[in-house]
Amino acid sequence: MATFNLRRANGKRFLIAIIAAASILAPVGAAVSQEGQGQETQIFDASTREWVPYTDWRAYEYYRANGHVPAAFQRQIVDFRTTERPGTIIIDGDRHYLYYVLPDLKAIRYGIGVGRDGFGWAGIVNVGRKQEWPTWIPPKEMVERDPEAAKWAGGMPGGPDNPLGAAAMYLYAGGKDTIFRIHGTNQPWTIGLNISSGCIRLNNEDIRDLFSRVEVGAKVIVLMQGASLYRGV
C-alpha cells in the first residue's frame, strides 16, 4: 500500500510543487509531506513556493484560513493489508494516522495528534471503556504549573471547552488503565502535530465516528518510531 505511493510520489513531488505554486487560489497548499518522529511533517506554502515545517503555528494558520485540516489528515477509506481482525485500531504515530480495520483489506484512516518528543509510546493495549463528553482531570504536574488547569483540579465537566472533546476511549493493558486515551479535542488544528502528553487526539467529528464503531475490548496497536514501549504506569 504505502510503498506504491512512495515510489510514485518521490518522482512527482517537483511537478506537484510547480502545479501548486501556479495556483492563485490557495494561500497555503494542501499538500503534506510526513516523516517519522524526530524528523518533520512539511506543508507546501504556495506563497513562498517552498515546503515548510508543519509547525503548531502553521497548523493553526492553515486551519484558520481553510476551516479544516489538510486533506491527508481527513477521514477516508484506504487499502490496508493486515491480518488483524476488523475492529482493530492501528495507530501510526509517525505519520499521524489512526486506522480502523475494516473487512476485505480496507481501513478507515483518521488524522491524529500524538505525543510530543519524549511523550510518544508504542505497545499493544485495548479499549477498556468508552465515554461521551468525558470529564477532564488535569494531571497533578499540570495543576502545579498552570493556574488555568488548577481551576479544574477537581475535574472539568464535558463540553466544548473540554480538551478531551466529544468522546474518549480509555486504553487499558492487563486490565489496568494506562492513563492514555484516544479522545476528541477542542483544538482541531492540532491534528497532524506531536503535541500531546501521550494521548491520541482526533477532531470531534472523527472521534464520534470512531466511537460509534469501536467496541470495548478492541485491540489497539500503537506504532511509533523510537518511542519507548509501554510497560505499565
Add this chain to the structure above:
Amino acid sequence: MYGRSICSVALMGMLALSMSGCASMNETAQQSAAAQPQPAPPDLKLVCARAVAIEFNGDPGKAVPISSAKGEGNVYQIVIALDQLQANCLVNSDGVVQSITVL
C-alpha cells in the same frame, strides 16, 4: 470580439489551471504523505511483528515494532521487541519477509 476570445481562452486556462491545481494538490496530499524515505509503513511493521512471534514461538500480542528504516531497493529493516528479545526483520514492500535475526 477577437480580444474577448483571447480573454475567454485565458480565463478558461486560468480556471483549468486552478482546477488542475486543486485536483493535483488533493492527490499530492495523499501521495506525499508517504513520499519521503522514512519509517516502514504500518502494514509491513505488523507483518514483521507476526513473523518474529511465529519464529520464536512468542505471543503475537506481545511483538511490537520499535524502529524501522528503508534500506536498499524496496526492503525495510524493522526491529521487533518480543518480551526480552529484540529481532531484526527484513521485509520487502510486497510484505515478503526476507530474514529474521536476533539482535
